[in-house]
Amino acid sequence: MAKVSLKPGTMLNPLPAVMVSCSDGDLDNVLTIAWTGIINSEPPITYVSVRKSRYSHQLIEKSGEFVINLVNEELVRSADYCGVKSGRNEDKFAKCNLSKIHADHVKAPLIKESPVNLECKVLEIKEYQTHDMFIAEIVAVHADEELFDDDGRIRLDLAGMVAFNHGEYFGIKRKPIGRFGFSVMKKSTKKRINREAKEKRQKRNEARKRKA
Amino acid sequence: MAKVSLKPGTMLNPLPAVMVSCSDGDLDNVLTIAWTGIINSEPPITYVSVRKSRYSHQLIEKSGEFVINLVNEELVRSADYCGVKSGRNEDKFAKCNLSKIHADHVKAPLIKESPVNLECKVLEIKEYQTHDMFIAEIVAVHADEELFDDDGRIRLDLAGMVAFNHGEYFGIKRKPIGRFGFSVMKKSTKKRINREAKEKRQKRNEARKRKA
Ligand SMILES: Cc1cc2nc3c(=O)[nH]c(=O)nc-3n(C[C@H](O)[C@H](O)[C@H](O)COP(=O)(O)O)c2cc1C
Ligand SMILES: Cc1cc2nc3c(=O)[nH]c(=O)nc-3n(C[C@H](O)[C@H](O)[C@H](O)COP(=O)(O)O)c2cc1C
Numbered sequence A, B: 001m002a003k004v005s006l007k008p009g010t011m012l013n014p015l016p017a018v019m020v021s022c023s024d025g026d027l028d029n030v031l032t033i034a035w036t037g038i039i040n041s042e043p044p045i046t047y048v049s050v051r052k053s054r055y056s057h058q059l060i061e062k063s064g065e066f067v068i069n070l071v072n073e074e075l076v077r078s079a080d081y082c083g084v085k086s087g088r089n090e091d092k093f094a095k096c097n098l099s100k101i102h103a104d105h106v107k108a109p110l111i112k113e114s115p116v117n118l119e120c121k122v123l124e125i126k127e128y129q130t131h132d133m134f135i136a137e138i139v140a141v142h143a144d145e146e147l148f149d150d151d152g153r154i155r156l157d158l159a160g161m162v163a164f165n166h167g168e169y170f171g172i173k174r175k176p177i178g179r180f181g182f183s184v185m186k187k188s189t190k191k192r193i194n195r196e197a198k199e200k201r202q203k204r205n206e207a208r209k210r211k212a
Helices: A055-063 A073-082 A187-211 B055-063 B073-082 B187-211
Strands: A003-006 A018-023 A028-033 A036-040 A045-051 A065-069 A116-127 A131-144 A162-165 A168-171 B003-006 B018-023 B028-033 B036-040 B045-051 B065-069 B116-127 B131-144 B162-165 B168-171
Touching (some): A028 A055, A045 B036, A131 B036, B018 B055, B045 B055, B045 B065, B055 B065
Antiparallel strands (some): A131 B003, B018 B065, B065 B116, B116 B131
């Protein structure tokens, strides 16, 4: 396969597309952000890069706080809407029928319909030519009750998460290709894990049948 | 849906999992990185956050350069391997049968098997508790010839890209949920776009038949 050279650009893919809620204590807003990522593991540090022209920019700058709300397939249409319309002109929470939940540490509300919410406190603002980077510590995480399995483990693989790939939203496939480290896993370990998963599935199904 | 609170953590999902190649001019290495993202659009600025303990850390620090190689389904196994084994002990390019292509502006090689390669030059290193953030300008982009359609547009939707979701690798679904702005698109525009896409598909199929 020969390579074609393109002009330098932001061709990193796929990316998350998250709904970022923010507030000045009075007015709540939400915008969609693909320019985000994890910077540090412990403590957990993230960022969002926001153009100065966004209405949300002034809310985040003023409050020093925001919430990252992850997006699943059911939320895509709202995420897209919040990424093309401005809170300057309308109440996007109302327009998209998004419900608010009080956060523990920040004024910005959690979006109830989002499967996972990260409360963030800004540590630093770094200005670049087109975007300002709000570097922030993740101070609290919330997730839907429904996402936890019987062992109390969160099952994001069942959450219907969405990836943003070169301008388009895509669901991710149901079946994982593998888990971190699968390429070097011993056959016996893989067998054990598969057996345990099967047993758990059977138990769950039986429990479901008993309930029904 | 009630919310469950978790301890603060890096729960941003899904993320890319890219293969980052680096070199000291003599020795080439590749490691896998999920802590990456776009910081600025023009000029295109990205970052990778790398633990000091990684062998690649010293190569990137010394050279001030790296290449981000995107990962598709065929590359996942290699990406995983390069994310658990260290270049300190083995040549991961050889081990994974990865081919090298000379980059235009940096010493680190492009991975030929990767659909898209971003040449990056470090602008700044920001140190955090567990990871150092290498902020870098994207100075060149290369993509597989095969990814371009008849109109010269790159079709990343057909590239079989992979997302990293809470410790597991997932393919993304074939059919997009929608394109940036789909939530506010006029019906007439949507119809026109669908018609044009259909015509293009038909043309492509006819051309294929003629060739066969
Ligand atoms: C998928 C998607 C990703 C986006 N990513 C960003 C981003 O990373 N940074 C940014 O400044 N704007 C981004 N936008 C655009 C803003 O969300 C959009 O301009 C929004 O209308 C701003 O709302 P506000 O004026 O209420 O703050 C994105 C939009 C979409 C649809
Ligand atoms: C999916 C995946 C994502 C990873 N992301 C990162 C990361 O963002 N930062 C980091 O320092 N290590 C990350 N790692 C771990 C390194 O890739 C791994 O430690 C590797 O063996 C280092 O290789 P090296 O010693 O040759 O540099 C990741 C591993 C995997 C499998």
